[in-house]
Amino acid sequence: xxxxxxxxxxxxxTCGSVDDGKxxxxxxxxxxxxxxxxxxxxxxxxxxxxxxxxxxxxxxxxQGITIDVAFRYFSTAxxxxxxxxxxxxAQYTRNMATGASTASLALVLVDARKGVLTQTRRHSYIxxxxxxxxxxxAVNKMDLIDFDAGIFARIETEYRELAAKLGIESVTAIPLSxxxxxxxxxxxxxxxxxxGPTLLEFLEQVPALADADDAPMRLPVQWVNRPDLxxxxxxxxxxxxxxxxxxxxxxxxxxxxxxxxxxLDGDGDVKNAVAGQAITLTLADEIDIxxxxxxxxxxxxxxxxxxxxxxxxxxxEAPLLPGRLYFFQLGPASAVARVTAIRHGxxxxxxxxxxxxxxxxxxxxxxHLSLDHAIAxxxxxxNRALGGFVLIDRQSLATSACGTLDFxxxxxxxxxxxxxxxxxxxxxxxxxxxARCMWFTGLSGSGKSTIANQVEQRLHALGRHTYxxxxxxxxxxxxxxxxxxxxxxxxxxxxxxxxxxxxxDAGLIVLVSFISPFRDERRMARDLFGADEFAxxxxxTPLAVxxxxxxxxxxxxxxxxxxxxxxxxxxxxxxxxxxxxxxxTEKESVDALARHVVEFLKHG
Amino acid sequence: xxxxxxxxxxxxxxxHILREVAANFERPVLLYSIGKDSSVLLHLLLKAFRPxxxxxxxxxxxxxxxxxxxxxxxxxxxxxTGIKLIVHINPxxxxxGVGPFTHGASxxxxxxxxxxxxxxxxxxxxxxxxxxxxxxxxxxxxxxxxFSFRDAQHRxxxxxxxxxxxxxxxxxxxxxxxxxxFPLSNWTELDVWRYIARENIPVVPLYFAAPRPVxxxxxxxxxxxxxxxxxxxxxxxxxxxxxxRTLGCYPLTGAVRSHAANLDEIIAEMRDSRTTERxxxxxxxxxxxxxxxxxxxxxx
Numbered sequence: 080x081x082x083x084x085x086x087x088x089x090x091x092x093t094c095g096s097v098d099d100g101k102x103x104x105x106x107x108x109x110x111x112x113x114x115x116x117x118x119x120x121x122x123x124x125x126x127x128x129x130x131x132x133x134x135x136x137x138x139x140x141x142q143g144i145t146i147d148v149a150f151r152y153f154s155t156a157x158x159x160x161x162x163x164x165x166x167x168x169a170q171y172t173r174n175m176a177t178g179a180s181t182a183s184l185a186l187v188l189v190d191a192r193k194g195v196l197t198q199t200r201r202h203s204y205i206x207x208x209x210x211x212x213x214x215x216x217a218v219n220k221m222d223l224i225d226f227d228a229g230i231f232a233r234i235e236t237e238y239r240e241l242a243a244k245l246g247i248e249s250v251t252a253i254p255l256s257x258x259x260x261x262x263x264x265x266x267x268x269x270x271x272x273x274x275g276p277t278l279l280e281f282l283e284q285v286p287a288l289a290d291a292d293d294a295p296m297r298l299p300v301q302w303v304n305r306p307d308l309x310x311x312x313x314x315x316x317x318x319x320x321x322x323x324x325x326x327x328x329x330x331x332x333x334x335x336x337x338x339x340x341x342x343l344d345g346d347g348d349v350k351n352a353v354a355g356q357a358i359t360l361t362l363a364d365e366i367d368i369x370x371x372x373x374x375x376x377x378x379x380x381x382x383x384x385x386x387x388x389x390x391x392x393x394x395x396e397a398p399l400l401p402g403r404l405y406f407f408q409l410g411p412a413s414a415v416a417r418v419t420a421i422r423h424g425x426x427x428x429x430x431x432x433x434x435x436x437x438x439x440x441x442x443x444x445x446x447h448l449s450l451d452h453a454i455a456x457x458x459x460x461x462n463r464a465l466g467g468f469v470l471i472d473r474q475s476l477a478t479s480a481c482g483t484l485d486f487x488x489x490x491x492x493x494x495x496x497x498x499x500x501x502x503x504x505x506x507x508x509x510x511x512x513x514a515r516c517m518w519f520t521g522l523s524g525s526g527k528s529t530i531a532n533q534v535e536q537r538l539h540a541l542g543r544h545t546y547x548x549x550x551x552x553x554x555x556x557x558x559x560x561x562x563x564x565x566x567x568x569x570x571x572x573x574x575x576x577x578x579x580x581x582x583x584d585a586g587l588i589v590l591v592s593f594i595s596p597f598r599d600e601r602r603m604a605r606d607l608f609g610a611d612e613f614a615x616x617x618x619x620t621p622l623a624v625x626x627x628x629x630x631x632x633x634x635x636x637x638x639x640x641x642x643x644x645x646x647x648x649x650x651x652x653x654x655x656x657x658x659x660x661x662x663x664t665e666k667e668s669v670d671a672l673a674r675h676v677v678e679f680l681k682h683g
Numbered sequence: 684x685x686x687x688x689x690x691x692x693x694x695x696x697x698x699h700i701l702r703e704v705a706a707n708f709e710r711p712v713l714l715y716s717i718g719k720d721s722s723v724l725l726h727l728l729l730k731a732f733r734p735x736x737x738x739x740x741x742x743x744x745x746x747x748x749x750x751x752x753x754x755x756x757x758x759x760x761x762x763x764t765g766i767k768l769i770v771h772i773n774p775x776x777x778x779x780g781v782g783p784f785t786h787g788a789s790x791x792x793x794x795x796x797x798x799x800x801x802x803x804x805x806x807x808x809x810x811x812x813x814x815x816x817x818x819x820x821x822x823x824x825x826x827x828x829x830f831s832f833r834d835a836q837h838r839x840x841x842x843x844x845x846x847x848x849x850x851x852x853x854x855x856x857x858x859x860x861x862x863x864x865f866p867l868s869n870w871t872e873l874d875v876w877r878y879i880a881r882e883n884i885p886v887v888p889l890y891f892a893a894p895r896p897v898x899x900x901x902x903x904x905x906x907x908x909x910x911x912x913x914x915x916x917x918x919x920x921x922x923x924x925x926x927x928r929t930l931g932c933y934p935l936t937g938a939v940r941s942h943a944a945n946l947d948e949i950i951a952e953m954r955d956s957r958t959t960e961r962x963x964x965x966x967x968x969x970x971x972x973x974x975x976x977x978x979x980x981x982x983x
Contacts, residue, residue, distance in 0.1 A: 088689045116956065132822075147826045147844060152819045152871045159689045161869060173846040177828075180848040209848075292686075301702045306735035314731075316699045316850075345698060345730025355687045357698035357731070370706055394846050408851055411706065467849050476855040478845040 089158055089287045092178040094165040095188030096198035100219050102130035104257035105164055111264035112279055114153045146171055148178040157283040167198055172441040173394035176481055179209045183287055186215045191224045194234045197428050204427040207245040210463055214250050222256040228272040253278055292354050296320030296376035299410040300368055304359055312359040313368055318464035323351035330366055331373045331455035332383040337364040371412035373455035384487030385453040391482035392443050399438040402569040404603045406471035410464055414450040421446050436566050459483035474598055506586035510544050516579045516608055519592040521618030522647050523633055524625035526664045531592040533673035546582055547590045548575055563644040569600055576604035583612055596652040614659035622647050690878050697866035699850055701731040704864045705738050707854035708811035715741040717753045718930045719886050720815030720867055723875055726884045740767035742803055746795035748932035750908050756887045773799035783934040797980055801837050811862045819871045823975035829868050835859035839979050873953050880946040892926040892941045903937035
């Protein structure tokens with residue numbers, strides 16, 4: 080039987096501006112190194128178009144650009160390579176980040192005629208953000224500047240200054256012609272002044288990302304394995320350190336300590352395991368550990384926190400709005416996250432801080448992040464696996480951002496909820512009612528406040544304790560500082576929802592009457608309450624009817640362009656998909672509709 | 684310095700992906716196509732959940748035109764591993780007598796593979812299907828994510844793929860949507876064979892060279908596996924020593940002339956190979972970008 084040779088693997092990316100010739104460079108490198116198969120060579124055409132090897136989507140070949148990252152695999156006698164060919168266009172930066180996240184080296188291409196461009200800076204910044212510390216600066220198209228050593232030196236100097244600013248530790252500059260094959264696999268006779276390695280020589284010799292064998296032991300738990308009552312194993316990939324039978328470990332965030340009873344790999348029991356392996360541990364004591372928890376060595380254990388300073392790269396067409404809730408995923412750990420503040424944006428082209436109230440697609444920001452529960456983590460710079468996360472939009476479920484945790488703003492261990500001996504159930508019972516929040520949503524002029532008023536009068540007559548929070552009233556006081564941009568609408572709803580929650584806590588039936596046009600924010604409000612403490616009431620009146628009524632003359636103003644971001648006119652209203660109550664104002668009278676709400680409160 | 688080899692790393696990465704699928708989805712399934720990649724996948728699935736049995740069944744979409752040896756091997760492996768095997772055949776295709784000789788490669792594949800797969804996924808309400816596809820197989824595959832999102836019609840939209848960072852996979856989907864997961868994304872054909880050799884994984888004997896009855900047709904060497912292949916005038920069945928680099932429907936899968944009769948010889952042959960493995964697949968030579976087009980329609 081052939082023993083598999085122990086070979087190491089280098090994962091790298093190629094990036095740079097559009098038309099710098101990235102795809103051509105890789106195609107040519109493989110061609111010159113004799114790594115292409117006959118049918119692949121034939122597919123390049125005659126004369127060969129090397130870029131065709133990688134642009135795999137029909138649309139990419141039609142448009143002659145790279146849209147998504149392509150992975151390519153090749154091996155030389157010395158090493159196995161996985162290369163991610165990344166798109167150059169700014170609009171596909173998210174795909175470039177996909178490639179960069181698993182790479183230990185970046186090949187940054189520049190066109191010798193153009194030098195360091197905005198895209199070069201952008202890509203180098205993203206590489207640095209994602210922890211790449213080693214760059215090959217491939218100065219391409221040297222044939223078009225007659226292999227001028229002076230121009231090459233100027234570009235190298237300029238790039239080294241940029242790299243130093245970004246924290247890229249190592250830069251190797253190589254003069255190339257991808258089209259003609261100079262200094263790729265074969266040393267060029269046309270650059271006698273260049274004494275460094277060819278690209279292939281360099282790639283074969285550069286150290287790969289070292290496994291963190293010597294770092295403290297960390298096992299993020301992916302899967303609890305329970306085939307029968309006698310076996311309870313915690314499965315995952317060991318992201319750093321080593322583990323052996325008998326080792327003392329701590330489970331986080333619970334901070335319970337125990338010892339490792341058994342270590343298993345895919346075949347069965349082993350004595351120990353090292354970083355990078357997929358393993359299963361059993362423990363000496365029965366402690367409650369779930370997916371997303373981390374088992375760590377007791378010495379130098381990771382911190383546990385729920386609030387962080389972090390860098391994020393926004394990747395969604397819908398902008399990041401502070402206050403809005405997103406799903407958070409860090410390895411197997413998930414949570415609900417909110418960006419509590421954008422400290423500042425970062426101009427990725429100049430690396431300067433900018434003022435920002437939101438982040439648009441492909442923008443980077445330095446933010447404060449708050450999770451709904453504490454997790455074990457490490458700063459990304461120390462451990463990618465415990466510091467790299469994504470944010471997921473709760474409606475579209477798209478991956479909206481990637482980010483890196485920098486440090487905890489405060490340790491969760493120091494937070495203690497004030498223990499309250501009189502709780503909301505007790506207060507509501509003393510009022511002999513079921514406290515809850517009725518959330519009326521609908522267009523301006525749909526009749527929300529009219530119906531809510533009627534409901535409150537009826538409840539009052541029944542001896543119920545109520546409070547009506549109305550959009551206009553609140554905006555004159557609590558939310559006086561907020562306008563009508565998307566960001567302010569989110570904050571507006573957040574505050575109102577929090578106030579309503581306190582009032583429900585106090586035992587009241589709270590009627591909230593707000594346009595609240597976005598599903599995300601209504602859901603954010605709902606999530607603050609227990610399952611039977613919140614009901615969404617959709618006051619459904621067609622836009623044309625609201626506009627015809629126009630009780631406050633607002634539609635007329637909006638149509639005249641005097642009022643911006645007006646719901647239904649130039650700002651969207653997302654209709655509730657599954658409201659507890661759906662009130663069609665065209666079908667029934669205000670009296671009848673108010674009666675439905677009161678009936679719901681009696682029996683629902 | 685690290686002690687893990689490329690194969691150790693690939694194995695760990697694949698097991699991680701398999702566990703992510705099991706942890707995140709309600710009804711995952713392993714798409715078992717009987718070939719060498721499926722053999723590796725099955726082996727990794729057993730490793731990922733040992734000592735428990737894997738928490739998911741296997742699904743084979745049978746076109747009724749697979750090599751007979753493949754079907755025997757499939758049933759034997761299901762029996763040996765104890766994993767539940769679901770076999771789905773498109774009943775409409777059977778009713779209409781669809782086959783590659785009568786309907787052509789494209790239509791046959793569309794009805795008996797792509798449509799059949801979608802039928803099976805809908806019928807059993809699988810929300811995640813694990814496949815053995817590798818990125819080095821084909822150019823559009825090279826662009827695909829490890830967790831490849833599919834809409835309710837099972838379509839792949841290459842322009843709207845979710846960013847996928849590190850090994851953090853976004854497994855969230857709406858009802859009716861699904862994910863195709865590819866644990867072998869980063870494996871090469873050579874990695875697969877080396878791993879099969881290292882781990883002693885059983886594979887279908889068709890991969891090893893042996894004298895077989897073959898016919899040359901349209902530039903492919905086709906093994907005549909049963910009487911349904913009608914010979915054209917002038918065509919003759921000859922015994923030749925051949926083997927297969929990939930396995931699919933026998934009328935669509937070209938053999939290669941080879942004397943590689945064991946794993947060592949296959950690996951040696953692979954190192955010297957001048958062509959890629961999908962060269963022997965008739966279906967890939969159809970229209971331009973055919974793999975991408977098929978994938979958009981829901982093909983694996």
